[in-house]
């Protein structure tokens with residue numbers, strides 16, 4: 001009498017549940033939206049994230065693609081800003097480098113605490129909320145874009161200017 | 174629309190109104206679910222830290238990390254203890270859930286009607302009060318206003334009310350047959366008129382006429398037979414062509430079976446591995462890595478099965494069928510792709526079937542209420558990002574809305 005058959009159907013069901021809950025409850029303060037890009041593929045989502053207030057990202061809306069593995073949630077999904085975002089913890093191709101999306105076996109920086117890493121009880125919502133706080137407070141210990149890290153550390157004004165300029169450009173201003 | 178229908182077919186706590194309108198229902202539904210898979214605990218187990226999961230979910234996690242996914246406190250697999258009380262609570266809740274959803278939905282309907290047509294409810298018109306769930310979980314206003322879509326029935330009139338006190342009539346509609354269990358002995362005669370279909374969610378056999386309430390129940394009830402899953406492996410066990418023959422299976426005796434110990438595969442020869450598999454009547458094909466993976470998985474699902482109450486347990490043949498399906502997915506993953514996109518692409522038929530069934534549900538359930546559905550589920554768009562729409566909590570009982 002159980003409804004589980006294979007790992008992938010667990011993944012699909014879990015994704016449908018997460019999406020249903022996001023649809024029903026919305027996100028805290030409406031800070032983001034997320035859902036499958038098309039109804040025929042529940043394993044690829046798009047998230048739209050509002051730049052957090054009182055940060056250089058305020059006013060921007062950032063699109064990211066989420067790609068889920070077939071053994072989700074045992075393994076984490078991948079998150080990639082499209083177009084890429086200028087941020088110390090985002091690789092130049094847009095991939096987000098954040099400890100909550102890393103499993104214990106894959107810690108590229110060795111600086112992350114086990115307690116912050118992926119576990120199967122994490123969710124799209126928790127990850128995106130972590131990414132939003134990462135936008136506000138970059139983590140220089142696990143930098144992904146070294147130039148951006150340096151700029152952030154040494155010339156904050158210029159960092160803010162570049163981020164703001166890119167947002168204006170994105171909005172077509 | 175298909176996506177919206179699919180979502181409706183998933184059972185989750187947001188099927189119930191928010192905490193303000195129906196205190197406790199969402200949290201109750203949530204508390205009985207595993208935080209790994211999001212479904213009601215299946216073979217619930219508790220870790221030393223006190224957190225609980227489905228036996229199989231946590232065992233899969235513990236192959237990667239020996240800790241609790243919630244609090245990260247270290248915990249070996251041997252520390253898992255089954256949680257019988259939790260399992261009983263889930264059995265009770267899953268059988269009560271369709272009725273509770275029905276009541277919640279009826280209550281919402283009646284509020285909507287009163288708001289739309291206040292003149293028919295003089296008592297409300299006078300004091301301006303709306304009917305609401307009180308904190309005791311009862312309706313604070315009990316007057317039965319005139320209602321076009323509902324009938325008051327005395328409790329005795331309906332099978333599903335049999336447990337209710339006759340003093341407290343329950344509102345039910347005409348479709349009161351959903352909590353009726355299918356008598357599996359009737360299935361063969363019924364086959365011709367009511368074909369057995371595979372549930373798009375759990376892949377188990379369900380009578381076509383019961384597929385919707387089955388999905389509503391989180392795939393817990395209305396299983397038509399347990400034979401369907403075994404088909405693939407029937408070739409291996411030609412003597413057991415019928416899944417029905419539970420009594421011939423070795424899980425049916427009264428002695429609590431022992432858990433299987435883990436093996437240290439490193440030192441084992443292939444011949445020994447094959448013998449070990451044969452011991453459990455498992456296929457012995459494949460290379461050494463396949464043999465090891467098969468044996469490991471068998472031990473995991475076998476031990477997880479023992480964390481279910483005896484009457485909820487799968488037979489060994491059902492476990493073998495589960496193992497066979499797992500291998501299919503696994504070999505697929507290994508040989509071709511590693512991501513869910515391609516998996517889903519390759520299993521297009523299953524997903525199409527799922528969408529087809531969901532569409533059937535949608536047509537069946539939504540058409541009759543179109544006239545008054547000014548506030549249905551926000552249908553996620555089918556192209557571009559399907560945006561989350563906040564608010565509208567009281568729309569979420571749509572799952573159980575009735576035809577009138």
Ligand SMILES: [Zn+2]
Nearest residue numbers: 207210227230
């Ligand atoms: Zn679970």
Ligand SMILES: [Zn+2]
Nearest residue numbers: 222224241244
């Ligand atoms: Zn814990």
Ligand SMILES: [Zn+2]
Nearest residue numbers: 372374375392
């Ligand atoms: Zn099912």
